Amino acid sequence: MTDKLRIGIIGAGSRGTHSFGRMLAKRNDAGVAALMDVNSTRMRKATEDLGLNDCPCYTSLSEMFDRETLDGVVITTPDYCHEACAIEAMSRKINVLIDKPLAITSRGCHNVIAAARKNNVQAMVGFNLRCLPLMIKVKEIVAGGEIGRVMMIENVEFYDGGRTYMARWNRNLKWSGGLWVHKGTHDFDLLNWFNADGTPVRVSAFAGLNALKPEALPFAVEADKAVGPACSVCAYADICPDCAKSSQGPGLFDEEAVQEDGYRRDLCMYLSDKDTHDNGITIVEYDNNVRASHSECFVANFSDRQYTMVGDRGVLTFSTSEPETITLRPRWKRGYTTEIKVPPPPPGGHGGADPGVLGRFLQTIRTGEPQLASLRDGIRAVAVGEAAEISWREHRMVDISSLVDLKDATIEDAG
Numbered sequence: 164m165t166d167k168l169r170i171g172i173i174g175a176g177s178r179g180t181h182s183f184g185r186m187l188a189k190r191n192d193a194g195v196a197a198l199m200d201v202n203s204t205r206m207r208k209a210t211e212d213l214g215l216n217d218c219p220c221y222t223s224l225s226e227m228f229d230r231e232t233l234d235g236v237v238i239t240t241p242d243y244c245h246e247a248c249a250i251e252a253m254s255r256k257i258n259v260l261i262d263k264p265l266a267i268t269s270r271g272c273h274n275v276i277a278a279a280r281k282n283n284v285q286a287m288v289g290f291n292l293r294c295l296p297l298m299i300k301v302k303e304i305v306a307g308g309e310i311g312r313v314m315m316i317e318n319v320e321f322y323d324g325g326r327t328y329m330a331r332w333n334r335n336l337k338w339s340g341g342l343w344v345h346k347g348t349h350d351f352d353l354l355n356w357f358n359a360d361g362t363p364v365r366v367s368a369f370a371g372l373n374a375l376k377p378e379a380l381p382f383a384v385e386a387d388k389a390v391g392p393a394c395s396v397c398a399y400a401d402i403c404p405d406c407a408k409s410s411q412g413p414g415l416f417d418e419e420a421v422q423e424d425g426y427r428r429d430l431c432m433y434l435s436d437k438d439t440h441d442n443g444i445t446i447v448e449y450d451n452n453v454r455a456s457h458s459e460c461f462v463a464n465f466s467d468r469q470y471t472m473v474g475d476r477g478v479l480t481f482s483t484s485e486p487e488t489i490t491l492r493p494r495w496k497r498g499y500t501t502e503i504k505v506p507p508p509p510p511g512g513h514g515g516a517d518p519g520v521l522g523r524f525l526q527t528i529r530t531g532e533p534q535l536a537s538l539r540d541g542i543r544a545v546a547v548g549e550a551a552e553i554s555w556r557e558h559r560m561v562d563i564s565s566l567v568d569l570k571d572a573t574i575e576d577a578g
């Protein structure tokens with residue numbers, strides 16, 4: 164291991180370049196040693212963006228591993244590639260940070276866990292919400308017993324950016340595992356993390372597409388003027404309130420990069436072929452008599468995660484839009500509320516959470532001890548998300564044991 168850790172980035176897209184790449188480029192203790200992406204134009208643009216013009220770039224993972232000595236890799240490909248990339252890195256004894264979700268199915272997560280055990284490498288899942296001071300404080304309050312034994316947790320999420328889920332690869336189950344896996348794993352992980360003594364056992368979900376579909380276009384369509392198929396070529400770009408022309412460039416995703424592989428990020432969110440939801444509700448039951456729900460809605464003019472957590476001695480309410488305050492209502496003080504102050508979020512992406520994830524991964528490499536979120540955490544969150552996908556599509560409650568045995572010893576000790 165070198166003093167300055169050599170990190171490879173697999174998937175030099177938005178997250179790989181603009182988040183991890185830029186954070187690494189600013190650090191003294193680690194740096195980007197190589198990039199790997201299937202799109203060579205995008206990689207060239209990534210090196211320009213990062214000011215790393217001499218950085219080696221590869222379109223083949225095995226070639227990168229053959230030629231470079233790396234202390235770790237960050238996997239920021241589309242979700243369906245996580246499993247194969249992680250297993251190949253681990254087979255080369257390289258530590259991995261896998262951005263969420265760990266894989267798109269529980270089976271895929273299981274395969275990654277098996278590879279980590281076989282090769283004795285460290286792996287971490289990029290559950291950045293765990294780094295938010297707000298969530299850390301909630302966890303501390305729960306652990307300190309201030310609300311007694313947790314009974315019920317509710318999270319309602321609004322996301323003013325629905326187009327990102329309808330305009331590119333994550334709009335389809337085969338590439339993202341569906342939005343309960345792609346997006347929901349963040350939230351299911353937090354529910355699992357807050358309810359640390361419990362294991363999720365049963366899931367019921369309801370979801371659907373209400374607003375982001377062809378019939379709901381927010382303007383009148385003229386008979387001889389077709390819509391879309393992408394914002395950058397749409398005849399209604401000037402009047403559509405959801406026009407996302409700018410997500411196509413300049414930079415990593417400009418037309419030159421599109422020429423290479425046809426990957427667009429500005430498909431019309433109303434017309435795109437998709438098989439996912441724009442709103443839904445999932446209920447999870449745990450084996451320790453705790454119930455939790457997570458609702459997500461991608462049609463709103465604001466973003467927030469609004470939580471209520473009920474214990475047998477009190478209730479906590481908090482939300483990501485007010486990250487410096489948690490409200491506590493002690494059970495036997497009728498009408499009384501107290502505000503618990505939380506340190507302000509640090510600077511950086513996702514409310515300061517992203518630098519925390521990278522820092523913990525570098526610590527994982529240096530100490531050999533898993534930090535922040537393990538493969539066990541990764542599979543538990545995906546299992547809930549996968550069960551939710553099956554539940555809403557097949558209109559039935561899903562037993563997680565039908566997908567994976569979360570009490571399996573190999574999962575229990577997966578670090």
Ligand SMILES: NC(=O)c1ccc[n+]([C@@H]2O[C@H](COP(=O)([O-])OP(=O)(O)OC[C@H]3O[C@@H](n4cnc5c(N)ncnc54)[C@H](O)[C@@H]3O)[C@@H](O)[C@H]2O)c1
Binds near residue numbers: 173174176264289290
């Ligand atoms: N933790 C978070 O808050 C958070 C936020 C956004 C995205 N993500 C996750 O980060 C990952 C990347 O998302 P994004 O928005 O940056 O996607 P993106 O589409 O912007 O970038 C993905 C990149 O991977 C490349 N790629 C595709 N197949 C590949 C392969 N087989 N090998 C190597 N590269 C390949 C693409 O060419 C593209 O450059 C996803 O897993 C996503 O779920 C996490």
